[in-house]
Amino acid sequence: MNRREFGRRALGGAAAFAFPGGRLLQAPALRVDGERINAHLAALAEVGKNPQGGVSRVAYTEADLRGRELAMGWMREAGLEVGADLAGNLVGRRPGRDASLKPLLLGSHIDSVPEGGNYDGDVGSLSAIEVARSLSAAGVTLRHPLELLIFQNEEGGTLGSHAISSGVPAAELDRVSQSGKTMREGIRFLGGNPDRLEEARRAPGSIAGYLELHIEQGGRLDEAKIPIGVVLGIVGIRHWDVTLEGFANHAGTTPMNRRRDALLVAAQCIQAVNRIVKSEPGRQVGTVGKLRVEPGAYNVIPGRVVFGLELRDLDDARVLHFYRLIRAEFERLARAGGTTIGFQETLASVPALTDPGIRRAIAAAAKGLGLATMALPSGAGHDAQELARIGPVGMIFVPSVGGISHSPKEFSRPADITNGANVLLHTLLALDAG
C-alpha cells in the first residue's frame, strides 16, 4: 500500500472530521478501546494454546506464524501499512505530518516461551496496535512518522530487535532455537532473509524514540497496588558456570572427617549467594538455578559439581561488585572443604537505561489519567534494551498478579492493561508534541 492509499484509509470515517488537519485539540480526551485489546488478547491466546492452560507459541513454529497473521490483520484494521523487514520483524507504518522527523516507534513481541502465559509480549503488542487504531479512528496524524514493530523471537534471545540494533553474529544464526530450527532457518521460515540481515539494521540516532508497554513479570506493582510502573532501565545480566572438584569416594567406607564432598561445598556456596546479595540494600538479585552432581549416586560422595550463578542489577558495576564478594567467599569455602574451584563467565549483558525525558513523559501521562506510578527496574530482558542502542527508549509496566510470569498462571487484570495502553497512547502524544 502506498502513502496516498494509506492516508485515505486512515482518514476515512467520521472521527477524522472531528479533528481536522490532525491537530490534537482534544487529545487529552483520547482513550483506547480497552475491551478490544482484551478481546484481541483472548483471540491470540487460542493460537498455540496448551491443553493444560497457557500457550506455547514458540518462535518459528506454525503457531508463531498463525499469531503473526492474526496480528497483521489487526495492524491493517488499525490503518497501518504492514510488512516485514529482512529479519522477519513485523512492521506497521503510519506517516507523520513532518516527513523530515525521525520516526517514533512502538513495539513488543508475540512469541512465547514453551508453556508460557498470555500476557508477556502480547499485552504490549496488542496495546500498541490499539493505540494506532485509536489515532486512526480519531483522525489524528502525528508530527512524527509512527512505526509499530512486532519483534520476532524475543524469548529466544531478542533476536529480531538484535538484528535491528547491532546485528546478529553468524554463530548466533547457527544456534538451534526452541523450535528445533536454527535461527537462520527460523528467519527464513518467517519470510526474512538471513543473508541480508544487515539491511534490517538501523543506525544509532535514526529514531526519535521507542516505547514499550509490558507486564512487570515481578510482584512489586501488584504488591504495592500501583497500576503503572515507570521503568528505570533493563538490568544487566551476567552468568557464570562454577565448577567444584572434590573427590568421589565410597559413601559407606569414608568417614565424615575424611571427605572432600563437592556438593557439601556447593551447598555452602548457594547459601553464600543468597546471604551476600541480600547483605546490601538495593534491587540486585542473585540466583543458582541449575546444578549437576557427578557421579550422582546415593552411595558415592560427590566428586564434582557444576552450577550456574546469575547476577542482575541496573548497574553493571554493582553486578561485578557482588561477583567479587561472592567469588572470594566461594574460594574460601572451596579451600576449607578440600575442593578446588573454577569460574567461567558464559553471559555478560550490560544494563540498558531508559531515557529520563521519556520517563518524565510516562509519569506525566499517568498523572493526567489519574494513575499512580512507581519507578522500578526491569529485572527481565526486553526488546527495549536492544532499541536503547540506537535511540532513547521508555518502558511502561502494568501489574502481574502475584508476580508470576513464563507460566500458564501469568495474569494481568483487563483494567490494568487498559490503563497501560492509555498511558502508552498519551506518552506517545506527548513525545510527538515535545
Place this chain on the structure above:
Amino acid sequence: MNRREFGRRALGGAAAFAFPGGRLLQAPALRVDGERINAHLAALAEVGKNPQGGVSRVAYTEADLRGRELAMGWMREAGLEVGADLAGNLVGRRPGRDASLKPLLLGSHIDSVPEGGNYDGDVGSLSAIEVARSLSAAGVTLRHPLELLIFQNEEGGTLGSHAISSGVPAAELDRVSQSGKTMREGIRFLGGNPDRLEEARRAPGSIAGYLELHIEQGGRLDEAKIPIGVVLGIVGIRHWDVTLEGFANHAGTTPMNRRRDALLVAAQCIQAVNRIVKSEPGRQVGTVGKLRVEPGAYNVIPGRVVFGLELRDLDDARVLHFYRLIRAEFERLARAGGTTIGFQETLASVPALTDPGIRRAIAAAAKGLGLATMALPSGAGHDAQELARIGPVGMIFVPSVGGISHSPKEFSRPADITNGANVLLHTLLALDAG
C-alpha cells in the same frame, strides 16, 4: 568329578604324606604362597582392563565370563571340585574327614563396578583359592567339608549370595543390570537357571560358618598402620528420596525476599545432614550423593529439587535415630523457606553382625602370625551380609591405601594381601579344629 576321584587328586603329591591322616600337627607353620596370590591378581587384572587403568569386569559381560574361566582353572589347580550352582555362583568343594559336619565356607566375588579397581573382591577370592591350594599342597584334610564360593554380581546388589541366603524376588530378576542384561538374562548367560533359583537356596543353620577376606575400602587401617581388620559387622543402609517443592519463577523479576527457592532450602538440608551426623560420636555416615533441580536454568528460581539421602550404621536403631533428627530439621528448614517437603524410603538394608566366636578366632590367628588388629565396621555391603542369614560369618579386612575404592586408583600392598590370606588360612584351621 565325583568324590572318589576328587579325594585322589587332593591327596596326590608328597605333601599329603607329610601330614598323614590330615592331622594338623604342623598347622601353625602353614603359610600361603603370597607371590602366587599377587601374580593371580595381576593376571586377573588383564581381564576387562581399562585403557586408562583399572578394570571394568561388570557382571554378565564377556569379561566376567573370562574372569570366571580363569578363576575356575585356579580352583581346579587348588584341588577343588569345581562347578556352579543354579544361581551361577562358582562353587569349589573339598571333602572333610567328618561327612556329618556342616561345611565351612570361604568366598568373595570377582565382578567389578564399571571403571573399578583390581582389589575389591579379587583379593578375597584369589586368597581363598590359595588357602585351599595350601591345604592341598600340605595334604591337610579338614574335619569339615570346605566350600569355596565365588558369588556372581556382588556389585549389582549381591545377587548371587542373595539367591543362596533368602532368594531373589521376581521383580529383582527383571531389573536391568549394569551389563544391559536383566538379572534373569545374566543368570542364564553365566549358565544358571533363573527359573530354578530356589534350588540354589540354602537353609538357615546349614553351614558351620563363612569367612571372607576383603580390602577395607576405607582408610582406617591404612591411617592407623594396622595390617588386619576384624570386622564387627556390615552396616545397615537406608536410602530416601527427599522432594522439596518451592515455586519456579523468573530469576530477574522476583525479589530476593519473595522467593520460594527449593535449591536454597536443599542447600541448607545438605549442610544439616553433615552437621547432625557429626554431632554424636560414632562411625555413622550420612551422604547426599545425588540431586536434581527443576526446571534447571540460570534464570529460573528452582521450583523443585529431589535429592537422595543415605545413612549407614552398624546399629539400625541409630540409623533411624539420625533419620528422625534429620527429618525434623528438614521439615523446619522447608517451612522456613516457604517450601513443602516429602520423603520416600527407597532402600532399607539392615545391619549384619559378625559372629563373636569367629571374631575372636580371627584376632587369635592374627596374633599367632604377629599381626596387629583393629575391630571396625564394614561401611560397604558384602556377600557376607547375605551369608549371615544362614549361619555365623566373619570378615577379615586388609588396608586400602588412601582408603580409595571403586576406582582405578584402588590399591592394597602385596604384603598386606599375603598377611590377610594367612589370617584367613589360620582362622579357617581354628574354626575347623574348634
